[in-house]
Amino acid sequence: MITKRIIPCLDVKDGRVVKGVNFQGLSDVSSPITLAKYYSECGADELVFYDITASSDGRKLFTDILCETAKSVFIPLTVGGGINTVADFDRVLKCGADKVSVNSGAIRNPDLIYEAAKLYGDQCVVISADVKRVDGVFRVFSKGGRENTGMEAIEWIKRCVGNGAGEVVLNSIDTDGVKKGFDLEMLDAVCNAVSVPVIASGGAGKIEDFITLFNTLPKVDAGLAASIFHFGEVKITDLKEKMANAGIPTRIS
Amino acid sequence: MVAIVDYGVGNLFSLKSSLAAIGADVTVTSNKDELEKADQIILPGVGAFEDAAKKLKDSGLDKTIKDLVNNGKPLMGICLGMQLLFDKSYEYGEHEGLGLIKGVVKPIKDDVSVEYKIPHIGWNPLKFKGAVSPIFKYINDSDCVYFVHSFYAKECDNSVIATAEYGAELTAAVASKNIFGCQFHPEKSGTVGLNILKAFVEIKEGDIC
Numbered sequence: 001m002i003t004k005r006i007i008p009c010l011d012v013k014d015g016r017v018v019k020g021v022n023f024q025g026l027s028d029v030s031s032p033i034t035l036a037k038y039y040s041e042c043g044a045d046e047l048v049f050y051d052i053t054a055s056s057d058g059r060k061l062f063t064d065i066l067c068e069t070a071k072s073v074f075i076p077l078t079v080g081g082g083i084n085t086v087a088d089f090d091r092v093l094k095c096g097a098d099k100v101s102v103n104s105g106a107i108r109n110p111d112l113i114y115e116a117a118k119l120y121g122d123q124c125v126v127i128s129a130d131v132k133r134v135d136g137v138f139r140v141f142s143k144g145g146r147e148n149t150g151m152e153a154i155e156w157i158k159r160c161v162g163n164g165a166g167e168v169v170l171n172s173i174d175t176d177g178v179k180k181g182f183d184l185e186m187l188d189a190v191c192n193a194v195s196v197p198v199i200a201s202g203g204a205g206k207i208e209d210f211i212t213l214f215n216t217l218p219k220v221d222a223g224l225a226a227s228i229f230h231f232g233e234v235k236i237t238d239l240k241e242k243m244a245n246a247g248i249p250t251r252i253s
Numbered sequence: 254m255v256a257i258v259d260y261g262v263g264n265l266f267s268l269k270s271s272l273a274a275i276g277a278d279v280t281v282t283s284n285k286d287e288l289e290k291a292d293q294i295i296l297p298g299v300g301a302f303e304d305a306a307k308k309l310k311d312s313g314l315d316k317t318i319k320d321l322v323n324n325g326k327p328l329m330g331i332c333l334g335m336q337l338l339f340d341k342s343y344e345y346g347e348h349e350g351l352g353l354i355k356g357v358v359k360p361i362k363d364d365v366s367v368e369y370k371i372p373h374i375g376w377n378p379l380k381f382k383g384a385v386s387p388i389f390k391y392i393n394d395s396d397c398v399y400f401v402h403s404f405y406a407k408e409c410d411n412s413v414i415a416t417a418e419y420g421a422e423l424t425a426a427v428a429s430k431n432i433f434g435c436q437f438h439p440e441k442s443g444t445v446g447l448n449i450l451k452a453f454v455e456i457k458e459g460d461i462c
Contacts, residue, residue, distance in 0.1 A: 001377070001378070001418055001419075002373070002375045002376070002377050002419055003375065003376045003377070003378075003397060005375060005376065040443065045375075045376055067266075070266060070267055070270060071270045071273070071274070072270075072274065074267070074270075074271050074274070074440060074441060074442070074443055074444075074446060074447060075399070075441060075442075075443050076399060076441050093264055094264065094266065095266070096264075096266045096267050096270065098267070098401075098441065121299065121300060122372065123372050123374060123401045166372060166374070167374070195367075195370055195371075196370060197370055197374055197375070219368075221370075221374075221375065222375075251376045251378075251397040253397070253443055253444065253445070
């Protein structure tokens, strides 16, 4: 039986992890390499590196750090942020990324997913969607969740999967940061619409939120979170032990 | 020295790094002499079977690999590199493989019900079959490894050394004399994967015959 994946997400700016990292016992908590190694040893099943750099110098630094990380961390690495062209795919895949997630880049250029999937395979292309309810309708937002594109989310995600996206990261803006649990209603709607793996993002505040996620929606493949892992509010070793005890297929390393 | 066969298929960065991490002396090459000098050969591969098989054939590497392996050199195929070891693949048509191990490669979707998503992506426990293979000497039954594939090997007779349960018993690893194949990615399977690679690079020509 395939196991449910737990995925920490690292936001990287100018080569450093940003957004509240607070670990005791780690000498350099804002080093992506140190953190990636730490999470890998704790049993993380995959890592997401999200590049929030704006400058080209920062971008170079990001790929250097990605290369360094991939030399010492041997679990799947997904890279997102600033992916607008097939050349961006090439840039991060050469540095050891296994999957590339696209968000605004696919909204601007709907052919990007198709082109990348043809070159690198469906398994390599992840569609990441920031979704929020507007007057009761799921809408896709771009630019880090700031701009309503007006597109209906389920249709958009189906279209991306049809074009070759092999995995979906669904980030609910409505539950993001609230720490009251994942957006089960939104996730259910996406799981029923596509046949590729779905990764839940936004809303996890405690271990039980992951248990509820996988027990309520067995179709969800993975849970992603950032600050609750970074701040040690949820320890991955504890989380995975509790998941296994709850009868959820879990990789215990 | 372990040689990774470079035939223009897929990204070898992680595989090379993982071998370096276990202290192996590693080279990435398409050069016949270098492959001959190597203690072990790894055949990687990501992408489409037809294209990969053609690249091996056009470069003459298919013959080089077959000759070296028939003389006892240890070989490990990984993912598509494993699928290439078999007689034939039915991935978009019908294509000939290296024929080093008996078996055919078929779509997973033909054998599992629709709720199983394809590609089979993620960490799946291994179920050992038969006597524990030398490449598994540092790992345990039920350890998880990372898979990404849509096709799998069937009708492999007694060469199957591990399977993965995913609606069907998928062939996860095979061995026949000095030839090994992993459908999963040891270079992406954490400590378990590194331990498989470590065991493989300890196998020397003539150890198994």
